Amino acid sequence: MVSPLHSNGRAELRDEKVVMPFGDLAPRPDIRPEVLLKLSGKLQTTLELSQLIEIFFTEIQQAVLIDGLTFNHAPNNILLSQGKASVHSASYRLQTQQDYMGDLMFHRSTRFREHELANIEGLLSTLVYPLRNALRYHEALAAAFRDPLTGAGNRVALDKTLSREIELAKRHGQDLSILMLDLDHFKRVNDEFGHGMGDRVLKEAVLSMTDCIRQTDMCFRYGGEEFLIMLSSAEEAGALRIAERIRMSINELRFTGDKGTLQVSASIGCSSLKGDDSMESLITRADEALYVAKKHGRNCVISDCDMAIPEPLDKQTVPTPNPNR
Template structure:
């Protein structure tokens, strides 16, 4: 393992302790205590924090950053500095991300050996924490579409409502229902219906910002949570989603394709709203969109105007 020097950065790959090219100069009791502490949690942020705090007696670092790019995981402790050493981590052939150490001065070879010795205690706890995180993420995901499930919706919406009020930001909710979805299942079969649901979530995701969230609410119903978005902003996003779904050509057989449309209702957070009342008003707007012929978007302003018109009549 030869370090790659570039702009103050060192790149190396780290494997289990027995494969190290340099032997660390760390007392066995230090490694033993660190191993015990790392095995005390499966929470990834806490694991990285424990590791950062407990390596300082063996090698001084200003900060560390752990990353798993394909899963968009970034956990950092301390601060970045001019010099860094980057390790690709793996155990039993499985990649478990990369860990970057930062410091204002260069790392000499003997300190790199110490870092590698310390890393040998982290590999297995890190792999276990990733497996735990994966299982935890799966418990909040709809297994078919990858959208958040009802449990995730309840927790997230309560949190977003609280944050919206605390920071005096707007919050909007879209309720989307695929039109005539039963006919798709009846005509093409349930596997084709599943394909439509997957493509619908993909289309929704393509139209959202990174801060927006999509949840599967029922069979063919989805809720899209738009943080810091007014009613006008939400209606623009809703119509973009509606139009994108209407243009989908989803394979049914090798020679035929399916199309789908969606109706969408929109509601925005008010001072007196709870999670249930916000969802209820989005559902009312969706119901109106269905009654108006489907494949359309209805917001609360439009809904209020319609109700006033009905009362005058």
């Protein structure tokens, strides 16, 4: 059913709609059958979301003039645009009885007329099922690169992403840093509180990490209770600030179980990209810094540039005074 058009007082037309079958539309679309047939065929040639939106934008201009469109699927954090934004817009929520498939906004410098909106709605009916298939494909790919317990990226995703980002950072002369994070005494959590509690700790720790990083950064489960966080365009000082924020956030977590309250902490090693670094050397330096953090009391952040720090006083060997000197 089509809701009435309305203005928001800024000469910007925003018409929230839900796409329904042709029989429920009023007025009916006035589109040549060959246009719909051609569009339907082309939309079935790809499962890539960006290509699908680009094809749709290009082809529908045979039936209605638009300056641009924006596709947004918030649950999957997808935002795609074609053309340019203009003063007037009309928005549609794409949904079947079972699936929400995002919101599509059309932009134009002049107001949309009723028959043009009817044509847009007719054209949208050819997009619904190709879009649903593309979203399912996108979700399947994402699941293949995601740790099923925590939602962090897995080792396959890490290898693909970090090697690509290192290459791009070197090519464009940009900064890149990584953090290696290990939850302290995690074996004791499993042994004393049970593996169910251990799973809770891992999930909440990942939420703490992702809350502390930017959208351009990524968190990966490296193995067990160890995580790697990739910080794009971050030099050493910026990476250390983020690492300290993560350490403090995790240290504030509290868990209550049958055996009492549990507090967790994390040790973090940091390394920043150098000109001759490979993915392996960058990770090795961060891992060595993490080892130093563990050795020096845990619940702290150590940079690869700070690894030559002295032993704690209580672990140093104090020389015996020589009475003959």
